[in-house]
Amino acid sequence: MSSVWTTPHHGTPVDAVVPLPGSKSLTARALVLAALAGGPSRVVRPLRARDTDLMAAGLRALGVRIDEDGDDWLVAPGALRGPAEVDAGLAGTVLRFLPPVAALATGPVRLDGDPRLGERPNAGLLAALRDLGVRVDDDGRGRAPFTVHGTGGVRGGAVTVDASESSQIVSGLLLAAARFDDGVDLALAGGVPSMPHVEMTVTALGEHGVDVVATERGWRVLPGPIAPRDRVVEPDLSNAAPFLAAALVTGGRVTVPDWPAVTTQPGAQLDRLLGAMGAEVERTPEGLRVTGTGGIAPLVADLGDVGELTPVLAALCALADGTSRLTGIGHLRGHETDRLQALDEVLTAVGARVEQLPDGLVVEPGPLRPALVDSYADHRMVHAAAVLGLAVDGVAVSGPEAVTKTLPDFRERWDRMLGTGVPGATAGAGS
Ligand SMILES: O=C(O)C1=C[C@@H](OP(=O)(O)O)[C@@H](O)[C@H](O)C1
Ligand SMILES: C=C(OP(=O)(O)O)C(=O)O
Numbered sequence: 001m002s003s004v005w006t007t008p009h010h011g012t013p014v015d016a017v018v019p020l021p022g023s024k025s026l027t028a029r030a031l032v033l034a035a036l037a038g039g040p041s042r043v044v045r046p047l048r049a050r051d052t053d054l055m056a057a058g059l060r061a062l063g064v065r066i067d068e069d070g071d072d073w074l075v076a077p078g079a080l081r082g083p084a085e086v087d088a089g090l091a092g093t094v095l096r097f098l099p100p101v102a103a104l105a106t107g108p109v110r111l112d113g114d115p116r117l118g119e120r121p122n123a124g125l126l127a128a129l130r131d132l133g134v135r136v137d138d139d140g141r142g143r144a145p146f147t148v149h150g151t152g153g154v155r156g157g158a159v160t161v162d163a164s165e166s167s168q169i170v171s172g173l174l175l176a177a178a179r180f181d182d183g184v185d186l187a188l189a190g191g192v193p194s195m196p197h198v199e200m201t202v203t204a205l206g207e208h209g210v211d212v213v214a215t216e217r218g219w220r221v222l223p224g225p226i227a228p229r230d231r232v233v234e235p236d237l238s239n240a241a242p243f244l245a246a247a248l249v250t251g252g253r254v255t256v257p258d259w260p261a262v263t264t265q266p267g268a269q270l271d272r273l274l275g276a277m278g279a280e281v282e283r284t285p286e287g288l289r290v291t292g293t294g295g296i297a298p299l300v301a302d303l304g305d306v307g308e309l310t311p312v313l314a315a316l317c318a319l320a321d322g323t324s325r326l327t328g329i330g331h332l333r334g335h336e337t338d339r340l341q342a343l344d345e346v347l348t349a350v351g352a353r354v355e356q357l358p359d360g361l362v363v364e365p366g367p368l369r370p371a372l373v374d375s376y377a378d379h380r381m382v383h384a385a386a387v388l389g390l391a392v393d394g395v396a397v398s399g400p401e402a403v404t405k406t407l408p409d410f411r412e413r414w415d416r417m418l419g420t421g422v423p424g425a426t427a428g429a430g431s
Contacts, residue, residue: 004372005382005400005411007389008418013252016417017286018243020256022047022233023265024406025197028093029204030231031055032101032175034075035064037208039228043073046233050404051091058086058098062105082107082150090114090336090377090405095144096125096168100176103134105150112145116377119143121334124162124189125169131159132180156180156223160187165334167194170219171201177221178210187217193304193331200264207231234260237267239407241312242383243417244270244290248279249319249390251294254417257287266306273301273309277316296320303360304328307335311380314343315387317363318352330359336405337376346373346381350388350395370394379405386414 027046032055034041046052048071056066056073061084065076082105088094090113102109112118123142130136133155138146156177163169170192177184192198202219205212209227213220240256247254260268261283271281271288278297279290298320303310307329317324332339340361344354347363349371355362370392375382379402389395403410 002399002401004396004398006394006396007386008415008420009393010246010250010390010418012250013292014246014250014254014417015252016419017255017257018240018413018417019258020235020239020243021045021049021407023236024049024051025093025200025265026204026233027052028055028097029171029175029201030233031059031066031073031075032097033204033208033226034228035059035077036101036176036179037077037226037228040074040076041228042069042230043075044230044232045071046073047236047406049406049408050089051093051406054087054089054091054094055097058088058094059101061086062101062109080105080150082109084109086111088113088117088144090117092120092166092168092335095120095122096166096172097175099125099129099136099148100154100172102148103129103150103154104152104176104179106152108147108149110145110147114377116336117144119334121165122169124165125172128159128161128169128173132156132184154180156182156184158185158187160189161218162189163192164190165331167192167197170198174201174205174212174219174221178205178224178226180223183221183223185215185218185220187215193328194266194307195305196264196266203264234258234263234265236406237263237265237270238308240267240288241270241309242387243413244274244288245312245316245387246390246417247290248274248277248292248296248316249387251292253289253291255284255287255289259283259288266309269306270309273299273306273313276301277320298322298324300325302328307332308380311339311343311378311384312387314347314361314363315384318347318350318365318388319368319391320365323362323364325360325362327357327360336378336402337381339378339381342374342376342378342381343384346384346388349373350392368392372396372398375399375402377402379403379407379410382410
């Protein structure tokens with residue numbers, strides 16, 4: 001049975017500096033590219049959480065050596081081999097980044113994960129792999145579990161890909177493509193959500209010396225070596241969302257240190273989005289500082305590029321001064337849970353009126369009330385509940401352990417930000 005977390009209600013302005021661990025998305029790319037590189041790489045300050053630990057475990061199962069050196073990971077590529085079993089848990093990154101790597105291995109690689117993983121869309125990836133010459137056995141639905149029959153090499157070449165349900169399908173193919181005989185000339189069959197994450201992949205490839213260019217309909221990766229590279233992982237800006245939102249909800253201020261000046265992380269758009277909701281946002285020498293100014297303005301925005309910010313932004317919408325409309329996020333129905341349905345249920349439970357659109361949500365705030373809500377095994381739904389709980393006394397969430405996916409000590413960090421946890425350890429009073 002899962003536990004229940006009664007989220008802290010907080011009637012006074014927060015004032016805290018909240019350092020955050022590394023980005024899930026950057027850690028995943030760093031691991032995969034290091035594993036495919038021509039020599040060893042060091043990943044400094046990787047995220048250590050369920051998703052990235054599963055990525056490391058999956059690569060190890062394929063023959064890659066990954067050692068811990070203090071907080072760093074040392075990655076030494078080896079001959080990729082099956083037979084192997086990969087547990088992807090609920091990680092979209094493992095589900096979509098490892099099959100193209102498995103295709104380069106010698107032997108069968110079976111990928112499976114949590115029950116919900118089998119509902120996450122992946123047909124576009126498996127179809128593309130088959131078109132590139134890879135044998136994949138699945139249940140006919142293109143979803144986990146499935147087995148990639150690696151033969152030690154992939155032909156590669158031109159391929160048209162349906163990545164309308166996840167950008168990770170594109171990223172997975174591009175990350176491994178330099179190791180395909182003919183590289184890849186990837187044309188999109190339609191749209192792709194989360195474009196900043198594809199840009200993150202393209203940037204990471206370039207940093208590893210891979211020749212990758214944008215084409216009229218997609219991207220071309222030339223075959224060639226992947227250079228090893230030591231890299232420091234930026235803090236996870238998407239996981240900054242609930243903490244920065246706390247400044248808005250309580251009329252306080254929160255600073256996230258080491259906010260990168262330039263980044264491909266979609267969380268960088270929090271400055272624009274929280275600014276549109278009434279926050280004052282400044283870059284200080286210490287980091288990004290968000291200050292609440294009293295009310296919360298409603299948000300009308302296409303979040304297609306920044307889908308993973310939706311749960312926290314939608315929670316803010318339930319506390320706003322008017323009706324919000326969030327669109328461009330139909331693909332969130334295939335995330336850790338159907339996030340549009342889950343947000344509808346949670347925001348309704350605390351008193352908002354919610355309308356589901358095919359590609360989004362309309363959120364009209366109502367009189368707030370306490371509620372016991374579900375996490376739906378989704379880390380970002382726990383973040384959303386925590387944000388609501390600041391303003392609504394008596395918000396409890398069942399299954400809060402879902403936060404292990406990307407920020408295992410979320411609750412401790414939350415308490416410290418509010419000044420109710422162990423002082424000084426990971427967050428303290430702002431200056
Ligand atoms: O490539 C990545 O690291 C990610 C891409 C996005 O996936 P979708 O395009 O499936 O939304 C994002 O939501 C996910 O959290 C991380
Ligand atoms: C969609 C997310 O995760 P995943 O990488 O599993 O797709 C997320 O973290 O919001």
